[in-house]
Amino acid sequence: MAGPDLSPSSVYRYPRYYAIGYQWNTAAECDFLEACVSSFLGSPDPVSRPRRLKAARIQGKPTARTVCRILDIGCGAGRHLLELARRGHQVTGFDLRPEMVAFVQGEASTLKLAVAVSVGDLRDVTVEGTFDVAVCLMDTFRFLLTNDEIVGHLRQVAQRLVLGGLYVTDFWIPMQWPQIGSEVYQWEQTEGKTTVRVFYLQHPDSIDPVSQTFEDELVFEVEEDGATRAIRGERTKTRLILPQEFRALVDASGVFELVGTFGEFDLDKPLKPSAATWRMVSVLKKT
Numbered sequence: 001m002a003g004p005d006l007s008p009s010s011v012y013r014y015p016r017y018y019a020i021g022y023q024w025n026t027a028a029e030c031d032f033l034e035a036c037v038s039s040f041l042g043s044p045d046p047v048s049r050p051r052r053l054k055a056a057r058i059q060g061k062p063t064a065r066t067v068c069r070i071l072d073i074g075c076g077a078g079r080h081l082l083e084l085a086r087r088g089h090q091v092t093g094f095d096l097r098p099e100m101v102a103f104v105q106g107e108a109s110t111l112k113l114a115v116a117v118s119v120g121d122l123r124d125v126t127v128e129g130t131f132d133v134a135v136c137l138m139d140t141f142r143f144l145l146t147n148d149e150i151v152g153h154l155r156q157v158a159q160r161l162v163l164g165g166l167y168v169t170d171f172w173i174p175m176q177w178p179q180i181g182s183e184v185y186q187w188e189q190t191e192g193k194t195t196v197r198v199f200y201l202q203h204p205d206s207i208d209p210v211s212q213t214f215e216d217e218l219v220f221e222v223e224e225d226g227a228t229r230a231i232r233g234e235r236t237k238t239r240l241i242l243p244q245e246f247r248a249l250v251d252a253s254g255v256f257e258l259v260g261t262f263g264e265f266d267l268d269k270p271l272k273p274s275a276a277t278w279r280m281v282s283v284l285k286k287t
């Protein structure tokens, strides 16, 4: 349950604005997940063997699509759940914010897509079911604040995966020390008559080098019906996780092997130092 250190930002009470502001890369991210399935998913047991579906183009290459059971942890407004359901996968998600869950249910119903979604906490994964793939995308993983929380979470996720199943995580990393706690990103997206400008801010005054945490904040500036309003989220404590440390934590979990780290949602772009790198996308395989 949400403790004093972890109340998700109140911008997450506005799923429609989140859905508009964050839609930019969803199809490519889902292409990447399908490419991971083709490249890394282990041999599932006969009961859980995913069906092969019609040929699809994944990251530019024709690929036989494998239908998977996919769990989205911290699913937000469901951009991945809805797209993956549209592609024929069996999808389940959970999020701490009931507003997000209700929004996903509404969208799934409107689009006539089968999506199972519920309220849940990534620090205590109680969702039922067995999955081929789990994902935790767009920085949600950094809400796990301590090594114990991370290792505990990995073990809980592994319990819900088939042997050889995949866990794909995606979180912010710095490429230079001065970036830590000091990043500011801004972008905008328009859908119909609504424009959402997203500001992501880290607060350097909150850096705690002992716990490796700092506070970040989301602000939505929304233009709609001729008016502009700002929705400011609270400062939220998040964890800095560095690449070598992540590998060590995955090893310490004893349940996953880190099979790849990427600087983007692209199997051809392994993680390496570059001014353009701002995230680490990791593919873990249940051992």
Ligand SMILES: C[S@@+](CC[C@H](N)C(=O)[O-])C[C@H]1O[C@@H](n2cnc3c(N)ncnc32)[C@H](O)[C@@H]1O
Binding pocket: 006, 008, 012, 022, 073, 074, 075, 076, 077, 078, 079, 094, 095, 096, 097, 100, 120, 121, 122, 123, 136, 137, 138, 139, 140, 143
């Ligand atoms: C940056 S959004 C990412 C949403 C989605 N994964 C995406 O890629 O668009 C972070 C989400 O994590 C949720 N969240 C925050 N703390 C959580 C927790 N402890 N357990 C589950 N979800 C949480 C928030 O409500 C929010 O929807």
